Amino acid sequence: MxxxxxxxxxxxxxxxxxxxxxxxxxxxxxxxxxxxxxxxxxxxxxxxxxxxxxxxxxxxxxxxxxxxxxxxxxxxxxxxxxxxxxxxxxxxxxxxxxxxxxxxxxxxxxxxxxxxxxxxxxxRNYEAPFNADTFFWTSFTPREGFQTADEYRRYLGRIADVPRYFDENIANMRAGLKRGFSVPKVSVTGRDRTIEPYLKADDTNPLYGPFKMMPVSIAPEEQAKLQAEARQVIAEKAVPAYSKLLDFIRKEYLVKARTTLAASKLPDGPKYYQAMIEKHTTLKLTAPQIHEIGLSEVARIKAEMETTMRRTGFTGTLPEFMTFLRTDPQFYAKTPRELLQTAAYIVKKADLKLKDTIGTLPRFRHGILPVPDALAPIYTGGRGGLESCLFNTYNLPARPLYTLPALALHECTPGHSFQAALALEGPERPAFRNEVYFSGYGEGWGLYTEWLGRVMGIYETPYEEFGQLVYEMWRAARLVVDTGIHHYGWSREQALAYMRDNVALSEHEITTEVDRYIAWPGQAVAYKLGELQIRRHRKEAEQALGPKFDQRKFHDAILAIGAVPLPVLEQRMAQFIADGGENPPPPADERNFSAP
Structure with missing residues (x-):
């Protein structure tokens, strides 16, 4: 039987x-x-x-x-x-x-x-289902509300399913702990606090957020009914499940999580790290090769930083200048609103330049919001998205304004939020391609747009230009730090020291970033490798096409293909040059989206 x-x-x-x-x-x-x-x-x-x-x-x-x-x-x-x-x-x-x-x-x-x-x-990556700033227990909490009552009901069904979903994740994490496969303890520490807001059995629970933003198209009596159901399912299903998860993380996972940092120390570690490099970059590069590329880029950018520093009138050394930038109040917002307003100004300045930069423009527009309070202490400085571009207003002395233009270009326009809008309104593709994301392509484009800000005229002062170099140096240093930790066995202190010596970020940002690299092997190296390839393609196109080169058509060629592995992008750009810098005409129903 x-x-x-x-x-x-x-x-x-x-x-x-x-x-x-x-x-x-x-x-x-x-x-x-x-x-x-x-x-x-x-x-x-x-x-x-x-x-x-x-x-x-x-x-x-x-x-x-x-x-x-x-x-x-x-x-x-x-x-x-x-x-x-x-x-x-x-x-x-x-x-x-x-x-x-x-x-x-x-x-x-x-x-x-x-x-x-x-x-x-x-x-078995599912046995470590979170990292230093991305968590399965927050991933299904939407930033905005829904449009229909049916969407709200389906969301209530997901909340009701939390106990089963969390139990399966806990079982997976226990299996990972048993074989020595876990998120490193240093990258788990403090992340347990992101669970605490979900323990509230009232309207302040983040899961209830969408029910505060219900559209007027849903009748008031239907809204009230759905809100009552939400309060009940959150209190009876979600809160006990989150409480159980928090107990597990604090009493079991944090106690047993590995104290080693290197991915190469995990089961089948060297093969695992190489696989993660290839997954995130879509390239067949080894850790030593990436490390050397990083060292070379760090040296090149440092020379540019020295030159830009002199243009500010500063007469000291580069380390002294970095200390000045980290500590002088003139470079920091006094209120969250000031930071958000500055970001909004930068985005609108970029909007003005789009017609000269990119040929096909989307109609969809994103908003600007602060990072939610529950995530802000351990979150990055910003994060792009289709509906909204987030900026972190927590700990303002750690959020320099001189890097804000580069951040806004990368995360908002013409970076990730802009790219998401283009994908939304772009040509019809097979369904499986509409949501795919490759870090080498997507983050490479985001970092490229930071450099593109020079061409667009976004940076107004030498300090902002230095801020762009700070962010470029940050991504170059990642190549060294990620491979240093996961291949060469660097300690956390070695990684922090390397970042402090080369990147003019605040101590809070440096610590948050290093802990992310520790928890997410290979992901951090995709940015710079993707950006280097895009800039190489631009140089090749400029040299081959001469006066025929039009950056609007060049950017359209990159963006129109959608998210692709970097080798596929390589093939497309070779075809772009072979076609004399011209792109196939868009379908007739999309031509109204093109800028003049």
Whole structure:
């Protein structure tokens, strides 16, 4: 009887794999083209993914979400591994050279997505399901409200599912602790406080936030009913689950979390770190190669910093100048409103320059908000997003204004928020590509826009120009620090000292950043490597095209392709140059979006 039950479980577990096989076989029948086979494969995977990740069908660019949270137990993760492994094998059977140009791009993106998913599960990353500033217990709390009563009801379903979801994550974390795979203790310490706001069984609980922003299109009596249900489900389901999670983090996880820092010290550590480098960068570079690139960039940028420092009239040394910048009150906002107003001014200044910088402009506009109080103490200085661009107003003496222009360009416009708006309104692509994100491409573009601020005329003083170099140095130093920690075995103090010596960030920002690199191996190196590639492409295009080079068309070529692995971007930019710096015309219904 038990054997029959096990067989039944196995059939259910791997049914999606065999269903996918059947779909692919059907698409590869007589006369089926390579394009048709590929489309059948990635469309089937997307439909399966919606169900696996607890997503409702809807506008894939805005992300309608189901009335429950995804399963994250080990059995479900292993079933996903089987599914994605089989799908990757099927992808390899489709003749790449027979694909159309657009489907070749889709194939490259799809292959990288599958490889990344497989890598994460093979190394059991789900056993360490958070890092120094990104947490599964806050990730489903929306920044804004919803548009319909049905969306609110589905959100209530997700809140009601928190106990099961948290129990599965706790079981995974216990398995990770048992084999020595955890977030390092130093990057967990203090993060437990982000759970505390969720222990409140009243309207101040962050989960209740969307119910304070209900649209007038929902009738008042319906609003009141939904709000009452929210208070009940938060008090009866969410609060006990958060309390249990906090008890686990403080009494078990923090006690047993590893004290080592290096990813190379984890189970199968050297292979794990190399896999994380390739996942985040989409490049086949090794840790020593990245370390050397970082050292070279640090030396180059330091020379530029020396020159810019002299333009301010400062006569001391570079370390003395950094101390001056960190401590002089003139460089810091007095109130949160002052910081947010300054950020808003910078974004509008960038808006003015867009028509000369980028050809195709989106209609969608983002807002500017402060980082939520519950996250602010351990959060980065800013974070871009489609709806809003966040700026951290916590601990204002740690938030220099001279780096704010670079931060606003990177996170808001023409960086991440702008890029998200373009993706929202861009050409129709397969659904699986509408939400994909590659750090090398996305963060590379964000860092490139900081440099682009020079061309746009955003930086008004030598101090702001120095601030741009500070941020560029910060990303170059990451190459050295990330590989220093995870490959060469640096201590936390070594990493902090290297940052202090080279980057004019505040002590709070330096500490927060180093702890993030410790908890998230490989992610930090993607920024600079992506930016270096984009700037190399620009230089190549300028040299090859001469007077025909138009930066608006160059930027359109990068942005129109959407998020792609860096090798795919390399191919696209080679084609851009071969085509004489021209892009294919946009579909007729999109031409009104182009700037004059």
């Amino acid at each position: 038990r054997r029959l039950r096990n067989i039944a479980v196995t059939l259910l577990l791997f049914a999606p794999v065999w269903a996918n096989v059947a779909i692919a076989q059907q698409a590869s029948g007589p006369g089926a083209s390579a394009d048709a086979r590929l489309q059948a494969l990635y469309n089937a995977e997307w439909e399966w993914r919606l169900k696996e990740m607890a997503r409702e069908p809807g506008d894939p660019k805005r992300g309608a979400t189901a009335d429950h949270l995804p399963k994250v137990d080990a059995t479900s993760e292993q079933a996903r591994l089987q599914y994605w492994t089989r799908t990757l094998q099927q992808l390899g059977q489709i003749p790449f050279d027979q694909l159309s140009p657009e489907e070749k791009i889709n194939a490259g993106v799809f292959r990288t997505i599958l490889q990344d998913e497989i890598t994460d599960i093979r190394f």
